[in-house]
Amino acid sequence: MDRIPILRxxxxxxxxxxxxxxxxxxxxxxxxLVQMVNKTEAKGVLIDISALSIVxxxxxxxxxxxxxxxxIMDAETVVVGMQPAVAITLIELGLELKGVHTALNVERxxxxxxxxxxxxxxxxxxxxxxxE
Amino acid sequence: xxxxxxxxxxxxxxxxxxxWMSLQLADAGLREDLMSNEELREQSNELIxxxxxxxxxxxxxxxxxxxxxxxxxxxxxxSISRARQGFSPRETGIYVxxxxxxxxxxxxxxxxxxxxxxxxxILKISKLMDSLGVVTFETFIKGREEVILRQTxxxxxxxxxxxxxWEGILALPIIGTLDSARTQVxxxxxxxxxxxxxxxxxxxxxxxxxxxxxxVAQHLIKTVAATxxxxxxxxxxxxxxxxAQTVVHLGIDLSNIVTKATLASALKHAFSLLKLEVKKAxxxxxxx
Amino acid sequence: xxxxxxxDVVPFRNRVKEYxxxxxxxxxxxxxxxxxxxxxxxxxxKYAGGGTVLMEVISQTRDxxxxxxxxxxxxxxxxxxxxxxxxxxxxxxLGLGLPGTKRLVNEFDIKSIVGEGTTVSILKxxxx
Numbered sequence: 001m002d003r004i005p006i007l008r009x010x011x012x013x014x015x016x017x018x019x020x021x022x023x024x025x026x027x028x029x030x031x032x033l034v035q036m037v038n039k040t041e042a043k044g045v046l047i048d049i050s051a052l053s054i055v056x057x058x059x060x061x062x063x064x065x066x067x068x069x070x071x072i073m074d075a076e077t078v079v080v081g082m083q084p085a086v087a088i089t090l091i092e093l094g095l096e097l098k099g100v101h102t103a104l105n106v107e108r109x110x111x112x113x114x115x116x117x118x119x120x121x122x123x124x125x126x127x128x129x130x131x132e
Numbered sequence: 133x134x135x136x137x138x139x140x141x142x143x144x145x146x147x148x149x150x151x152w153m154s155l156q157l158a159d160a161g162l163r164e165d166l167m168s169n170e171e172l173r174e175q176s177n178e179l180i181x182x183x184x185x186x187x188x189x190x191x192x193x194x195x196x197x198x199x200x201x202x203x204x205x206x207x208x209x210x211s212i213s214r215a216r217q218g219f220s221p222r223e224t225g226i227y228v229x230x231x232x233x234x235x236x237x238x239x240x241x242x243x244x245x246x247x248x249x250x251x252x253x254i255l256k257i258s259k260l261m262d263s264l265g266v267v268t269f270e271t272f273i274k275g276r277e278e279v280i281l282r283q284t285x286x287x288x289x290x291x292x293x294x295x296x297x298w299e300g301i302l303a304l305p306i307i308g309t310l311d312s313a314r315t316q317v318x319x320x321x322x323x324x325x326x327x328x329x330x331x332x333x334x335x336x337x338x339x340x341x342x343x344x345x346x347x348v349a350q351h352l353i354k355t356v357a358a359t360x361x362x363x364x365x366x367x368x369x370x371x372x373x374x375x376a377q378t379v380v381h382l383g384i385d386l387s388n389i390v391t392k393a394t395l396a397s398a399l400k401h402a403f404s405l406l407k408l409e410v411k412k413a414x415x416x417x418x419x420x
Numbered sequence: 421x422x423x424x425x426x427x428d429v430v431p432f433r434n435r436v437k438e439y440x441x442x443x444x445x446x447x448x449x450x451x452x453x454x455x456x457x458x459x460x461x462x463x464x465x466k467y468a469g470g471g472t473v474l475m476e477v478i479s480q481t482r483d484x485x486x487x488x489x490x491x492x493x494x495x496x497x498x499x500x501x502x503x504x505x506x507x508x509x510x511x512x513x514l515g516l517g518l519p520g521t522k523r524l525v526n527e528f529d530i531k532s533i534v535g536e537g538t539t540v541s542i543l544k545x546x547x548x
Contacts, residue, residue, distance in 0.1 A: 020430050023462070053451065054433060056458040057520060080363060084323030085451035087361040088316070091354050092452065093459075093520035096361070103363035104330055320448055 004029045006036050011043040012113060013075075018051045026062045034069050044113035045070050048106055050081030060095040067100035076101060076116045080109035137253045138188045140242040141235065149173075149180050152234040156227065167217070175210060180231070182206050187260070207264055208271040215275030228268050232261035292318050294325040301402045302331045303395065305370075307340030315351040319358055332364050333402045337395050339370030349384040356389050365390070365405060369398035424470040429461055432473065436488070443477055443484045445546045453486060453544040456524040460490045460540055463518070468494020468537065478543065485526070485545040496534040504530075 002025055007014040013036055015029070033045060045066065049055065055063075067077040078101045090097070101116075103109035141148065153173060167175075183203050207228075214224050235257050243250035292314070297303045304322055308314075322334055336355065341348065352368060359366040369392040371379075379386060392398040403410060423432060436457050440450040457473075464471045471492030478485045497503050504519050522528040527543035 020433065022427060022429050053437075054454050054458060056455045056462070058458075058462055082362055083451075084320060084327060084358075084362065085448045087323055087358040088319050088448050089451045089455045089524065090361055091358045092523050093455065094523070095520075096357055101363075102361055104326065104332065108330075108332070108363060316448065 003032065006032060008036075008040055008042070011117060012110070013037065013040065013042045013045045014048075015046070016048040016051070020052065020054060021059060023058060026059060030062050030066055030069075033066055034073070037070055037073050037075050042075050043117045045075055045077045046106065046109050046113060047077065047079050048081050048109075049079060049086075050083065050105075052086065053083065055082075055086050055090055057093060057095060060090060060093075060097060063100055064097055067097075071099065076113060078103050078109040078112055080104065080106055137239070137242075137256065138184070141187070141238055142184045144238045144242075145180065145184055148184075148234050148238050149177055151237055152176055152180065152231050155230040155233055176231075179203075179206055179210065203264065204267050207268055211268045211272040212275035212278075215272045216279060221269070221272060224268060224272050225265070228261070228265050232258060232265075235261065292321050294321050296325075296329055296331070297335070297399065298402070298408075300329075300331045300406055301333045301335065301399070302326065302329065303335045303337060303399075305337040305340060305395075308342070310341060310348045310351050312351065315355065319355050322355065323358060323362055326359065326362055326364050333367065333405060334359050334364055335367045335369055335395065335398045335402060337370040337398070338368060338375070339372060339395070341370075341375075344375045344378055344384075346382050346384055349379060349382070349386065353386070353389065367392060367398045367401060369393070369395045421473045421475065422470070423461055423464060423473060425465070429458065429465075432461060433458055436475065436486070439475060439477060439486055443486065443546055445486070445544070449544060449546065452524040453488075453542075456521045456542055456544070457488055459518075459521045460488075460542070464490055464492045464494070468492035471537075483545045485543055487541060487543045489539065489541040491537065491539045493537040496536055496538055497530075497532040498534055500530055500532060 004015060004017060004021075004025065007016075013033065015033065017029075021029075036042065037045065047063065047066070049063075052059075063079055067079075070077045077099075079097065080103045082102065101112060103112050153176060156172065156176070157169070186200060186203050210227075211224055214227075236254055239250060239253050239257060243253060292304065292306070295303045295305070302322070302325055304318065306318065310318070322336075325331070326334060336352065338344070338352070344352075356366040356368070367390045368386075371391055371393055390401065392401060421432060421435065423429070433454050436454050437450060440453055445453070461473070469492075471490060471494070474489040474491070476487045476489075478487050504522065518530070521542065525542040525544045527541075529541045530538070531540075532538040
């Protein structure tokens with residue numbers, strides 16, 4: 001059975017989706033990620049979807065689910081590298097990926113995660129870059 | 133044995149051309165500004181030569197056949213180029229139909245003594261010329277449509293420039309009405325630029341938008357949402373008092389979008405988001 | 421083209437993409453079309469366990485487009501008007517499938533007979 005590899009980097013989990021997902025793969029990713037968050041006590045999850053040419057409502061829901069599930073396990077999720085065409089399509093479809101933060105690329109995503117996690121230790125800052 | 137229509141006409145080629153030219157030149161609507169007489173003569177000569185070489189007694193029976201393709205081709209070329217040059221449909225029509233007149237005149241001389249054969253020949257020739265006329269108009273309109281399509285593309289390209297005002301800040305002044313096609317172009321340009329320049333803030337300036345109704349507002353909201361999905365923040369600026377009034381009266385909710393009255397204040401807001409400070413230069417050293 | 425299992429979805433999407441590229445569709449429209457197709461195929465698998473998709477290239481004087489017709493022999497839809505409403509779903513999803521799909525394409529046509537099946541046909545123009 002194919003699986004999407006999940007990499008661990010310090011407090012973060014890193015997922016790069018390189019192939020077009022079919023449904024089983026996506027649901028597997030969802031459960032694997034949640035397991036990993038639990039096991040590694042990760043504080044942040046970064047999902048790179050720059051290679052995805054299609055995000056439909058199912059995939060969007062999986063991303064949203066991962067975001068909400070991680071949230072209640074005390075981890076932030078950032079989706080990075082969305083293609084412009086994908087963003088336009090998602091909006092047209094009516095999906096706004098609520099509960100998931102977004103960033104332009106992996107670098108920015110990392111910065112955003114660090115900022116967010118850093119803000120736990122210090123007094124909470126208002127997060128203007130978030131997507132709520 | 134009756135005379136061959138095609139052969140008779142082929143023999144008269146030069147005379148036909150002269151007749152045709154004089155008919156064209158006699159028309160009041162002659163456009164010497166668009167095409168010189170020499171050019172016109174050359175063009176006409178080419179068409180008449182191809183036409184006369186193509187027609188023969190047998191081929192006239194079936195004007196739809198592929199034998200006439202070269203004629204159609206050359207005629208299409210002429211009418212498309214005329215459409216682009218700005219000839220009116222009337223002028224283009226006269227061009228073809230005056231050829232018919234010239235041809236009929238030629239036939240009249242050929243069949244002076246045989247009225248029934250003359251009628252038959254005229255019928256055949258006018259059927260042919262009518263079908264050529266239809267081809268001319270079809271291609272003429274196609275040429276015009278191409279011009280219109282190209283202009284539409286150009287307008288939508290020109291009207292949505294994306295300007296890089298600062299490192300990480302893009303501005304996009306929108307001028308004119310926003311419809312869904314425009315919005316798509318705007319969105320595409322903006323998102324593409326965001327990716328290319330790695331910007332995190334985009335400012336949409338709508339001071340050039342004449343009116344904001346619920347549809348336009350929806351398009352704006354969509355654009356903002358798409359920008360956020362990409363991981364960038366979007367500020368809408370240039371909200372004139374009238375726009376603010378209509379937005380509130382229509383009950384459009386813009387509360388989860390950052391809006392500013394002017395581009396300047398939007399830029400200020402963007403600076404503060406990027407934690408940048410703009411200061412007056414102190415003597416020599418400039419500080420940003 | 422027959423769609424019977426989940427694994428058929430990705431090759432199907434690639435086929436649609438191939439066609440879209442061939443007629444020179446812009447990237448955004450390609451993405452919209454493929455996303456719409458993906459939604460409909462998913463519906464087909466979920467509610468009817470599979471079906472067939474017909475792919476056609478439509479040419480008109482001014483524009484070229486792709487028409488996809490999805491046909492299944494599933495349970496059918498009881499109330500199409502309700503199914504087309506945002507946020508409604510009989511299954512466990514966001515309820516964006518059908519209305520969202522409609523927003524992504526130029527023409528959308530749905531016919532359904534309860535107990536016999538559902539036919540959905542969508543059309544996307546190259547420059548639409």
